[in-house]
Amino acid sequence: MRPFTYTNAKNTQEALQETTATTHYLAGGTNLVDLMKEDVERPDQLVDVNNLEFNKIEKNQSGGWSLGAMLSNSDTANHPEIRQNYPLLSMAMLSAATAQIRNMATNGGNLLQRTRCPYFFETSMPCNKREPGSGCGAIDGMNAVHAIFGYSKECIATHPSDMCVALAAMGAKVEVQTTDGSSRKIPFNEFHRLPGDRPEKDTTLEEGELITQIHLSSPEFADNYYYLKIRERSSYAFALISVAAGLSIKNGMISRVGLAMGGVAHKPWKLSEAEDFLKGKKANTENFEKAAEIALKDAKPFEKNKYKVEMGKKAIVRALEQATNRTA
Known part of the structure; x- marks a missing residue:
């Protein structure tokens, strides 16, 4: 693992002010820290956002519920309102990983999971997602678990999340804080990108933006x-x-x-x-x-x-x- 600086942000403003082009936000760390150990991710700075206020499940103005980005996957999936009103989401989240990982992993981090393509993890192999311009080893290599939709000649990797599949089916929205202090809501189907000619960029987030909440519309599909x-x-x-x-x-x-x-x-x-x-x-x-x-x-x-x-x-x-x- 390479050297990095660490900042424990006390509030959202401090977290946003600390970001640079090589900053990563750190919450559960179940994906990011593994990638740092493998020398796939190389941030110069980590900004810990665990102490921010976005760790609750609350009623929203559309008649649905909003999920705090820093709340754990376990606490979200097992919350009484989620189990009752959005059981599809709960079921998907509880199918992911293991109980230990779900206890650490956060909702915002789940949205930002990176692919499990073996060429991405193996730094000796070509991967445009990890090292733009190096090629895609999977196209002519081991591609049994890779994409059948939406890929490009630059990348055929797949997205790994279970939670995100349910959120896509439900038509959720993702709220983010921008570095200028404003916020915006992104329809879930527009949050993640197809690879195109920039496979290294997984989402439509701009530099420094922080996921704060996931908004669910009024309950449906409960039966x-x-x-x-x-x-x-x-x-x-x-x-x-x-x-x-x-x-x-x-x-x-x-x-x-x-x-x-x-x-x-x-x-x-x-x-x-x-x-x-x-x-x-x-x-x-x-x-x-x-x-x-x-x-x-x-x-x-x-x-x-x-x-x-x-x-x-x-x-x-x-x-x-x-x-x-x-x-x-």
């Missing part, structure tokens, strides 16, 4: 929801494919849909066309299979991850069926 995570083992493993499915069903008909996938792109992959197809349709397997075909029709797999197309279709159908079967 019909499911988060399906397909992985190589049941713990300490990231998703090969995941699906967050939320439905509003009345008299067997679907009125609202939230649907997103993980493990398939550089960002949580919102399935907007499949959502539109399902609205107004009967909640049955036939329609779920048609929605799955729509969702995967533009997939462009590589030789070693072709399995993700068929797996993805079956995962969508299964998640939607499980969500429907929760109806009393």
Whole structure:
């Protein structure tokens, strides 16, 4: 690990004033510190934001709830209001990592997780995300766990978060504080980037911006929801494919849909066309299979991850069926 300076910020203003181009905010550190140990991340300064006030779950003006960015994943997933009103989010968060990691990891940090692509972690290998211009070793290499949507010739990595897949399905918003003291809210589907020609940049955050809250709209999908995570083992493993499915069903008909996938792109992959197809349709397997075909029709797999197309279709159908079967 390389030398760095450490600042324990007492308030938001101090945290924002301390930032430079090589500053990282530090909360749980479950991803950042590992990357520093591997010499992948090389910050000159860490600004500890654990003491800031954004560590609560509060009612918001839209009739929903707001999640503090510095609150732990465990405290969020197990909060009574989240379990009751947003069980899809709770289910997704509790499928991630292990209890020990969830106790440390924060909501803001979860949004900023970096890819688990092995070429990103191995500093002797080419990786445009880690070292722009060095190439993408995965394109002609080991790409069995890589993207089938939205990639570029510069990067085919996938985003690792479970929480973010549920937030994409639910249409959350991310609030950030800017260095000039103002704030802005970013629709969740616009928060993460596709790689394009700048794969080193994962989000649309500007330099020095600090995530403070995640805003959820008024509760929906509290009765019909499911988060399906397909992985190589049941713990300490990231998703090969995941699906967050939320439905509003009345008299067997679907009125609202939230649907997103993980493990398939550089960002949580919102399935907007499949959502539109399902609205107004009967909640049955036939329609779920048609929605799955729509969702995967533009997939462009590589030789070693072709399995993700068929797996993805079956995962969508299964998640939607499980969500429907929760109806009393």
